[in-house]
Amino acid sequence: MTAQPNEGKPLTRDVDGATYQRIPVRTHVVMSGEDIVEVVTRYAGGLVLPGDIVFVTEKIVAISQGRAxxxxxxxxxxxxxxxxxxxxxxxxxxxxxxxxxxxxxxxxxxxxxxxxxxxxxxxxxxxxxxxxxxxxxxxxxxxxxxxxxxxxxxxxxxxxLIPLDSAGVARQLRQALGGEVEVAIVDVNDFGGNILGSTLTTAGEKALVGILADNPLGQGRESTPIGIVRRAS
Known part of the structure; x- marks a missing residue:
């Protein structure tokens, strides 16, 4: 896979002496009632490697739950x-x-x-x-x-609105993706971000916020509501 960053967003970010790739995953426009597990596994399932972190925007999770x-x-x-x-x-x-x-x-x-x-x-x-x-x-x-x-x-x-049971959704997605990755439901924009639910430790969530601090998925019409974090060095 050749990772393509969103416009104006670097593909990699250095945090605490390590370099991480933040790989945007493009999807169709997710609509109310779609199965978020099916959507994420369809687009990201063939791209992830053991040890990756899959991060999903809270917005598409909420939309899939009928909360738009x-x-x-x-x-x-x-x-x-x-x-x-x-x-x-x-x-x-x-x-x-x-x-x-x-x-x-x-x-x-x-x-x-x-x-x-x-x-x-x-x-x-x-x-x-x-x-x-x-x-x-x-x-x-x-x-x-x-x-x-x-x-x-x-x-x-x-x-x-914000999604329901983000932590539970993250656990479902981790299992569906094979159990060898971590998953986080994130609310990230150009002004900052936080983790709404994840399979990470508290320290892992804090590190992920730093890795995503510049909002690699973008703020507009990029159609990349899923991303993969992969340690590069």
Missing amino acids: FPVDEIEPRRLATFLSKYVTKTSHGIGLGIPETMEMALRECGTPRILLAAAVAAVTKPFGRKGDFYRVAGPRARGIDGPTAHTIPPYNQQVV
């Missing part, structure tokens, strides 16, 4: 519209800054938790503290992806 919702089918309640006005807009993305994504946060996390998060943020933000809303609301709110122009259709017009 067209914006025009989401009916925000008045509370969602009100709260979304007070979300700070950043270069990281829409977040909960539109009524539709805030509505999904209310559904995912429950109204009491979102109201508590908003109240805490209202108190601490004037003192220069940032991020308290998401710290209180939790990962289900923080992981909501809103519609963005650079995303592959139809997901440029959809709200995608």
Whole structure:
């Protein structure tokens, strides 16, 4: 296999004195209801070697679970519209800054938790503290992806929630790939990343975040939601 990096992303990265390949794996556009195990094994199964780490974006896992919702089918309640006005807009993305994504946060996390998060943020933000809303609301709110122009259709017009049982999905994928690789479900973008679930140790997850820190799968329409990490030296 001749590995091809995504545009603007180097194929290798040096971390703690070792060099790692980050091999993007191109797929079709995954749709709701598809079997994520079948998708990953179809595209990555013939490429992996023992000792590799297969990393899968949380977005295609969530999509396969039916956790992507067209914006025009989401009916925000008045509370969602009100709260979304007070979300700070950043270069990281829409977040909960539109009524539709805030509505999904209310559904995912429950109204009491979102109201508590908003109240805490209202108190601490004037003192220069940032991020308290998401710290209180939790990962289900923080992981909501809103519609963005650079995303592959139809997901440029959809709200995608975080996947369910990422650790369990990682274990299923490891078994399906033969058991000699590790698997991680990742949420990585151009601003950072984290591991939602994996078969790695805690130290292994921390190392993987560093290996993927520059987002080798890209942020746009690359169609590479799966990647393989392989130690090169």
